[in-house]
Amino acid sequence: MKDVLAVVLAGGKGTRLEPLTRDRAKPAVPFGGCYRIIDFTLSNCLNSGLRRLLVLTQYKAMSLDRHITLGWRDYFCRELGEFVDVVPPQQRIDEQWYQGTADAVYQNIYAMEKERPKHVVILAGDHIYKMDYSKLVAYHEQQNADLTIAALKVSRDEAQSFGVMQVDNESRVVGFEEKPTEPKTVPGSDDECLASMGIYVFNAAFLFDELCKDATLPNSAHDFGKNIIPSIINTRRVFAFAFLDENAKTQAYWRDVGTIDAYYEANLELTNVEPELNLYDDRWPVRTYQPNLPPAKTVFADDDDGQGPRKGEALDSLVSHGAILSGGIARKSVIGPGARINSYAQVDESILFAQVNVGRHCRIRRAIIDKGVHIPDGMEIGYDHDADRARGFTVSEGGVVVVAKADGLLSTS
Incomplete structure (x- = not known):
């Protein structure tokens, strides 16, 4: 994983989580008592062997920056080429705020090229789950893919909030729609769709080329799901990777805590006798900043x-x-x-x-x-x-x- 660079998108406003996001970015919202939402993505990176991380911030990023500085910098050794760098908008390419997920990555293309990665893993910093990204990268290399998308089966109703994929027998993506009103279901099921988790592995050179092309298109939303992915599935090798949960439970656990009710339910689930999310698994620890406080x-x-x-x-x-x-x-x-x-x-x-x-x-x-x-x-x-x-x-x-x-x-x- 030494030639892999991880880019964590952590700049969203999180408007559906207001008022909890009035003074903080969504990834910085507390979760489960002592954690922040972004801790799950960062822990996945660390547990997967990913040790070169760029965290792209934008809105109300002070508390997020402080949290990463206090709780995460000690896990990475700069002398060994390891780092977790918080990158605010640089406006090196454009004077506007990030216009979409692809634009956020594009505006930081110099920082990525400087690291000379072979692959770039693009992650969202606002979901709760456990995943070994090294397995995703290995699958990407095995398929000789240009892009690999982590995929999760969701209900037809839920699929309207996701990018929905259709794949062939070899898991090659042959169709993609971003947040469709009438999502297409998987073969053999009338109520299940294959959804993009917003987790991507790109060949670095291919990613940089596509970002530069997209940046010149005047009518583009500069978004991976709306623009980049649909434009390449017919001409490039794009594959879906079935989500492999590291949560050590029978049911795969992935939560989008983007609304107050979803956030509340995900927290309260942790109080169950057998919660679906296992926070006590030493094999896949979730790390965070722990202030010097006495016991409860x-x-x-x-x-x-x-x-x-x-x-x-x-x-x-x-x-x-x-x-x-x-x-x-x-x-x-x-x-x-x-x-x-x-x-x-x-x-x-x-x-x-x-x-x-x-x-x-x-x-x-x-x-x-x-x-x-x-x-x-x-x-x-x-x-x-x-x-x-x-x-x-x-x-x-x-x-x-x-x-x-x-x-x-x-x-x-």
């Missing part, structure tokens, strides 16, 4: 003192380091680093980001509380959606209440 702590186990029982406990929950359950109860929740649940408070089926402080006698249900927010004593969230909206909180289609850092409650940066 529970305080008080009193009998009823007239205000109700005061117990510091967590049931069916993930509790991150530095968290304190000071006489409060968390049930089926994800508690972030340094969060605190004070006496008589109840937190049910909720996600607390780092340093959230839940005041005494609060009741919180089916909510996401952003970093550093202080919930005043006695406040109820998630029990009356009209009242939640009146306070300025966001309520998703699925009834999840999101309390952002700027919603009028005391918060830290």
Whole structure:
């Protein structure tokens, strides 16, 4: 993998995840208590032997840059030619923001050519999954392909949000449509489609040529799915690679957490007795930045003192380091680093980001509380959606209440 360069696209706005993306890029949104979404892609790279990484950022990238600097630089040795470099828009070629996925890569073509790779792996930094990219590269070389696309079977309804492929008996791509309204199904099934995961392996020289060609087309959206791939499938060797899950579970795990409800469900799944995503697999570890915090702590186990029982406990929950359950109860929740649940408070089926402080006698249900927010004593969230909206909180289609850092409650940066 020494002649392979990985390019991680991490510049999307993540508008469907607002208000969680008001102050951070989507790949920097916390996940599973102590992780960030991008940690899964970066961990896949490291576990796959990919040690030359360019992370292309754009919108609200400060927290993402800080996270990678603090948590990821030590895994790579620059003297051995290893690196993870965060690359903001350079405007070396164009003075505009990135116009599409292909344009984002094209505008950084000098940084890629400088490394002289044989292959370029292009990845998205905003999905949750485990995958060995070295197997993808090996398949690409075996097929003598110009481009290989990682593929996942999805339902016909889901396929409308993906690039949908048709392949022949040798897995060569013979058709491709980006987000079709009437997606074509795989042979033998009326409800399954073969979707692109947005994971590509290109021969480097071929990629650079195609990017330069596409950049000159005035009507192009400069996007891999809309433009590059459809333009080459009839003339070049383009293959699909079936997703091989490294999650050590019977069902393949891949999640697009691009909406509040999808993000919420993916987090809450982790509290199950046997969650579909295995975070405890030493064979395929998920790495992240771990701040120097003490162990999580529970305080008080009193009998009823007239205000109700005061117990510091967590049931069916993930509790991150530095968290304190000071006489409060968390049930089926994800508690972030340094969060605190004070006496008589109840937190049910909720996600607390780092340093959230839940005041005494609060009741919180089916909510996401952003970093550093202080919930005043006695406040109820998630029990009356009209009242939640009146306070300025966001309520998703699925009834999840999101309390952002700027919603009028005391918060830290």
